[in-house]
Structure formats: structure tokens, C-alpha cells
Amino acid sequence: MDRVDAVVIGAGVVGLAVARALALSGRETLVLEQESAIGTGVSARNSEVIHAGLYYPTGSLRARLCVAGRDRLYAYCTERGVGHRRSGKLVVAIDARQRVELAALQARAAANGVPGLQWLEREQLRMLEPVLEAEAGFLSPATGIVDSHALMLALQGDLETAGGMVAVASKVHRIDAARGPGGAHVLLSGDSELAAAVVVNAAGLGAIGLAGRVSGSPPAPGYAAPVEPTRFAKGNYFSLALRSPFSRLIYPLPEPGGLGVHLTLDLGGRARFGPDVEWIERGPDGGFDYRVDPARAPAFEAAVRRWWPGLPAGVLQPDYSGVRPKLVGPGEPAPDFRIDGPAAHGWPGLVHLLGIESPGLTASLALADEVLSML
Template sequence: MDKLDAVVIGAGVVGLAVARALALAGREVLVLEKNSRFGEETSARNSEVIHAGFYYPQNSLKAQTCVRGNQLLYDYAKQHQIAHQACGKLIVASSTEQLAALKKLQQQALDNHCQPLQWLDESQVKALEPELQAKAALFSPATGIIDSHGLMQALLTDLEAAGGQLVTANQVTGGCLTSNKKNLEIDGYSLTANLIVNAAGLHAPALASKLHPPASWIPKPYFARGQYFSLTGKQPFKHLIYPLPEKAGLGIHLTLDLQGRARFGPDVEWLATDNAEELDYGADPSRLDAFAEAVSRYWPKLDKSKLTADYTGIRPKIAPPTSDAADFYLAGEEHHACPGVMHLFGIESPGLTAALALAEVVVERLLKTGN
């Protein structure tokens, strides 16, 4: 049985960020990824937005790591020449009934120590984005977009430069993690490690259940699929456009890619399965009318004939549809009595923005208990 120093399971953006941070802390790191390439699931199927951190409850891990991660990510992108743009975002109130909620969001940005959101009245919105319909809007200057693949490639390059290694097409199928034993089974061979991080994203709860005895600290997984539609031809906007957030997501918003092309989404479709191996990423053109209706509330001139069903992503939820969104959940020794082991659950949005800050938190906690 091979004895290793540190193993990170999962090569999405958070797994790679954690592995890089461990390697920079002087640990010998192996990343195990079940797919043939890094970042093929949640990290490759999102809006590629750099969030500012104002959507999340005050003092939550999401808020803390998003606000810190925002600045870390901009700095990292500049240092590593990763394509990005601080284009800013408008969060709109389409009716007077939504103005109170918009004010509440502005206050939450202050509570979370984000860069303040600027209030724009109807005429100011029109001056900034003439085709946008809104009674008022908040302008977030700290919101932007980034090339997520370029980010993950840079993290991997840093990891390898620090002596770490990524091994793809190697799935962790089982093992045993206890107070005195840390074994992993990987496609027919076994290894043990001083430090182990489960950053398997959609598969993290199921993997934890394979590695530990059944326990209440392992959350039940829930999956919410989000569809995106792309817009053919030119679009008139210079900023990202978001409605007010919904219970399970941020609403069907307009995002831009780095070439200025527009896409809309994601919506929220709760899936019946709790098995990550059964997830379906197929696009659903029949959702077009619902998308067009939602978008037309803030962009009345939308020509829905120019919308085309694009990709889908799946959120790794750990709270059911009837509950508010859960915070990021880091399960360490205090949960499972296994020092040097950390499980990352519910790493949905703003996981991309928070990745570098989350890596700091994970590594700090892990090195206090590991050896």
C-alpha cells in the first residue's frame, strides 16, 4: 500500500485551489480526478462570474470567502494573465414592489463588508443601459467575469511547480477513514495519506458515506439543474444584468463572455435523484418560453427567436427545495474524529469566486489537526 503525504479528491476549481495551497505550504500533494480532465463538472458549467459577496448571510462562510476571494481572484488573474474583465453588474427591481428588497440587498452588502453598491434610479438606469427596464437598480463595480478554464490551468501549473501532481481517470471507489486509519481504494489499488481532502463536488456526500460509517454529519445531497440559453447576434448591454435573487438561485440573469456574447440563465429545476452518477446534463429547448418571459421583464425588446438552448449545470445542494440555501459546509475532525481529513460539501455558487479563500480556510484547519 502506497503511503502519501496529502491527497485531494476532485480536480474542480476548489480542489485545485486547495491542492495548490497545500503544495505551497510544503506538502507533497496528489490530486485524484475520476474524469479524464480537470474541471469537467460544476467548474465548467457555470456563469464564470466573479461575485462581490452581497447575496449571502452576514458572517456565513459563503459571505466571508466570497468577499475575500473576490480580491484574491482579481489579483491572481492579473498576476497569471488569466483573461478576465471587471465589467460590473446591475441588480434590477422590475416593479415598485421590489424596491424594498433591493434596499435590503444594498444594506447586506454593507453588512458583509463588500464594495458598496450604488443605488440608481430609473433615469440613471436608462442612461447607463438604455434598453434595460427597471424602476431602480444597484450597481456592483466589484462583479466581473473570468475564463474559468484558464484559472484552473493556472492553479494546476502552480501546483505542479510546487511539486504536486494531478492524476486523472482515477476514481476513489471506497476506503476507510477513522481516528487511526486513512485508507483509500482507487480503481483496484490502495493508498494511505497523512492529509485527505474530499473536494468531489456533486459526489462529495456519497464519497464521504463510502469512507466513514453512516453518520448524521454527512449531508443528504440534492441536485438543482440550471439551463442556459445563448443569444444569437449582437446584444446592447455593457454590464451583467441580474434580477433580484430567488430562493434557490440568483434568477435568470444576463451574463457576458469575454468576447461580449450574451447568455441567459440559469433557471432552477430540482432533480428527483440523489445519486450523482445519474445526473443528466442534456439541454432542454422546451424551457424557452419561460426564459423569454423572465428576461423580458427587464429587457422588453428581447427577440426570443434569437435564443438557443445551450449548456446546463448542476448545483451540489445540501438543503432541500423547501429550505433556504445552505452555507458551505466543511466537515473536519470535530465531525468525524479523523484528524487530517476534511470534506467539502455544498460548494455551489459562489465557489468559483471563493476558491482561493476557501483554500486558505481548508488548509489552515487541516494543518491544525493533520500531521
């Protein structure tokens, strides 16, 4: 049986960041990715925003790792020449009733360690973005955008320079935590087996299911393996078939299940709106339908016109969609990131990264540090 020091399951941005950190720590590291290329799942289907840390409960993993990861990510992108920009973001209250909620969000962001927040009234918002219509808002200058694929290529390059490698088309079906030599885990992928002293489950949408397929000696008393939801949150995006009149990201206040239909800009200045929240089920083949239904355009137009009433009719085009690895179903409050390490389940060297949705991209380098600290 072949053996390596460490295996990371999943070659998305978080998996590659973790694998890079393991390789730089001196471990022989292998990444197993079920698709034919890196970063084709959650990491390729998001807003590509570097979040500042506004939304998450103070003291939560999401808040702490977002703030730490934000600063690490800006520094890494500058060092490695990865395309990014500190575009800034305006979070806005559509009417007077939302002012209290907006002020509470700004206070939480400040408590989380977000720098440079600036409250703006209606006329001040118009000076920054003339077509924006809102009662009030605040500016987050620490928010930005990044070329997520270039980031993943840079992480993969660092991993390989440190002696690690990525194996694509390598699906892991289950983990045996008891059979390996020296207490190592045995990963079963097809008809092959591989032993590793360290296994990190960063499989994105497949991570929860895989965490429930760990066999071996009983886990720690009281540990409950996660249960994969029966429904998944799909987020659809529409692009603007015009030159964007905005120079910053525009976000309404969050809504249940997500951050609301907001405007993001890519590095070329192209405007995209989304995501919305559409609860779906896996298809018969276990996959997801990523098609964007053009019939959703009127709802997008209505959402955008709440803060951009001058949006012309018929200029939103179906773009792409993503599915978020939710730990809960519709109507349930958003949980924190779930990182199950040896202290939780009792299996040495095994870490599950579960429910790593937004701000997972921003937090990726800090998440890698968190995993190393558990090992």
C-alpha cells in the same frame, strides 16, 4: 502500499486551489479526479462570474469566503495572466414593490464588505444600459467575469511546479480512516489503495456521497454524516443569437433555489441567460442529463422580458446546463457552505467540502486557506 502527504479528491477549481495550497505548504500532494480531464463538472458549468459578496447572510462562510476570495482571485488572475474583467453588475427591481427588497439586499452587501455600491433610479439605469427597463437598481462595480478553464490550468500549473500532480480517471470509492500507517487514511480506488496523512474531499457533486462512505473508528459524538439529496438542482442556460446590447451583467432579485434568470457576458462579449432551477434525479448510471430542452425557451423569454421588454422573439438558443451540489432539496432554505474538518468529525487530517456551489469559484483561493487552517 504507496503513501503521499496529501490527497485531494476532485480536480475542479476548488480542489485544484486546495491542492495548490497544500503543495505550496511543502506537502507532497496528489489530486485524484474520476473524469478524464480537470474541471469537467461543476467548475465548467456555471456563469463564470466573480461574485462581489452581495447575497449571503452577513457572517456566514459564504459571505466571508466570497469577499476574501474575490480580492484574492482578482490579484491572482492579474499576476498569472488569467483572462478576467471587472465588468460590473446591475441588480434591479422590476417594479415598485421590489424596492424594499432591493434596498435590503444593498444593505446586506455593504455589511458584507462589498465596495462601491451605487443606488440608481430608472433614468440613471437607462443612461448606463439604454434597453434596460426597471424601477430601480444598484451597481456593484466589484463583480466581474473570469475564464474558469484558464484559471484551473493556472492552478494546476502552480501545483505541478510545487511538486504536486493530478491523476485523472482515478475514482475514489471510499475512505478508510482507521487502517493507514501512522493513523493515515487509506483511499480505495478500484483495486488500488493509497495512504495519506491529509485527505480533502472536494468531489463536487460526489462529495456528499463520499463523505457518507468513510469507514473506521467512530466519529466524534454528535457528528452526523451528510445525506445526499434524492433530487438535484439543474440550471439551464440559453445564449443570445445577437450582439448583446448590454455592457454589464444584469441580475433580477434572487428567487427560491437560485439567483434568478440573469444575463452574464463572457470575455468575448457573448450574452448568456440563466440559470433557471429544474429539480432532477440522477440517471440509471448515476450521472445527469445535461441536455437543455428547447421547450424551456418561452419561460426564459418571459423572464428576460420583465427587464428587457425589447427582447426579439426566437433569439434565445439552448446553450449548456450545470447541476449544483445542493445540501437540501426543493423548498428548503439555502444553507451555508459545509466544511467538516477534524473538529467536527474527529478524524485527524480529513476535510469534507460539502455543498460548495455559488460562490465557490470566487471563493476558491479563500476556501483553500480555510482548509489549511483546519489542518
